[in-house]
Amino acid sequence: xxxxxxxxxGARSGAGRKxxxxxPVPLDLAQVKDGEPFDPRPTLELIALxxxxxxxxxxxxxxxxxxxxxxxxxxxxxxxxxxxxAKNAASKxxxxxxxxxxxxxx
Numbered sequence: 254x255x256x257x258x259x260x261x262x263g264a265r266s267g268a269g270r271k272x273x274x275x276x277p278v279p280l281d282l283a284q285v286k287d288g289e290p291f292d293p294r295p296t297l298e299l300i301a302l303x304x305x306x307x308x309x310x311x312x313x314x315x316x317x318x319x320x321x322x323x324x325x326x327x328x329x330x331x332x333x334x335x336x337x338x339a340k341n342a343a344s345k346x347x348x349x350x351x352x353x354x355x356x357x358x359x
Contacts, residue, residue: 275306293318 293315299305300312307315 273303275303290322291318292322294323 296305296307297312297315297319300307300315
């Protein structure tokens with residue numbers, strides 16, 4: 254129907270991504286498993302993929318928790334990272350202890 258005025262273009266039935274129904278899962282932000290604190294990153298990934306629903310307050314709380322559980326690479330600093338690498342390298346090439354000389358005059 255190309256070229257027919259008013260009939261070309263527009264939405265086509267069945268085109269596009271298929272809708273995935275999110276499963277409402279209650280979020281318990283105070284949840285602790287085996288003494289480990291709650292990590293919000295996997296939950297945020299499920300929300301971003303549309304597999305889980307969260308209220309705006311829960312989403313805001315999860316994003317506020319991220320800096321406390323996951324450190325950004327830039328927050329550590331280059332100098333601290335370089336000093337840590339230097340310590341590791343220095344421990345590999347440390348001088349060995351001199352042999353212990355024992356005199357036995359028996």
